[in-house]
Amino acid sequence: MSKKLNNMLETIRMEAKYTATSTGREEFNERVMQAMHDVDRKNFVSKNYKLLSYDNGPLPIGYGQTISQPYIVALMTELLDLEPEHVVLEVGTGSGYQTAILAQLAKQVYSIERIKELAESSEQRLKKLGFNNIEIRHFNGYYGWLDKAPFDSIIVTAAASHIPNDLSEQLKPGGRMVIPVGLPYMPQELMLVNKDINGETSVKSVLDVSFVPLITDDEAQEE
């Protein structure tokens, strides 16, 4: 294993310990850590930032967006408790890095991205890397993906001012959603939404985070 990748995994393990009192997860599942090892972040980072591929920080991917910090990617994945037969919805494909991690652990991943260029480049990248259980679409994911619903898990990788109702509705009973909630450029909270078998949802704040905003209006996608 390359030394830098090893350091990245060690940093994730350390951060998991530091944040355990908030997240309730002192150690991440070995399947999650294996996926973080197997999906090479270098393949998702833009040319100018390759040297920083394994640093535990977000990096620009163009269009004012960022590839998320590895620890946050691992944490959000961990919180979903994915099983190999799960069907997952992701809102905010971005670079496709988180998408690839999810695809290692679940049966099928549906991912939505509102910036056409990112949707197209990530689709090509993931195909080239050999993923065949990912479907990416270019539209506004604020309303979810009704045709493919319901989902075992939903992950939103941009911060919303509130938990979108359509997303909660597209979650299966027993399902989980992770979503950063808060105003742009203000402290945001990573929320874990649990839907019980009777369809009742409960929400728990997990950690303070910082994400690019989730765009909610339909017109914005036509920019």
Ligand code: SAH
């Ligand atoms: N997980 C990605 C994060 C990308 S940043 C990665 O690690 O690369 C968040 C992404 O969400 C951006 O690409 C942004 O364009 C997208 N986004 C924001 N609002 C959206 C919406 N309403 N529907 C779909 N995608 C959205």
